Amino acid sequence: GAVVSQHPSWVICKSGTSVKIECRSLDFQATTMFWYRQFPKQSLMLMATSNEGSKATYEQGVEKDKFLINHASLTLSTLTVTSAHPEDSSFYICSAPGTGRLNTEAFFGQGTRLTVV
């Protein structure tokens, strides 16, 4: 149990366009999900906390108007990169805390490689 699925695995978009990344908890409900960004050879940097039924909480330095987060249901959070630019190219990973006996763990999606050209 506790599977998080992220889609798409990779995406290429043109500069100035928007791209949406989905994060789903497949077999459990997640009132909270987290979005991370990872540049090559670097660590995962927390971007924001997605909250079901309320606004996302962004980490310092993350532009909330560029990275729109919507937690539409207890199993789905989306990250939309708006007006993407080449510097937004990165690896984006979502995670959700487990529930029940798994509530001390975090479960991660497969990640999305975004390339902006």
Add this chain to the structure above:
Amino acid sequence: AQTVTQSQPEMSVQEAETVTLSCTYDTSESDYYLFWYKQPPSRQMILVIRQEAYKQQNATENRFSVNFQKAAKSFSLKISDSQLGDAAMYFCALKTSYDKVIFGPGTSLSVIP
């Protein structure tokens, strides 16, 4: 604020030997969890081992064990009988009561045949 530090950007180990990866952390919370995650080239995050802060006993998971020194805020990972498949990035991570997981900068582990 919570921070996680890994002072070894790169490490290498001979196959079948033992290697220890270092990690220190800082948090003002009394209830927290520590993790070591492995990230292979596929970039999927794989949980290696977990330690609850309230437990004094060091966690062990097959060839992986930790040395948890709570007072020193140290959490090192020991990999015994290293295998080629252990080669990956290893991240030390801290999870507090708010469920956020904060990662260290990572250690790239190479295993030499």
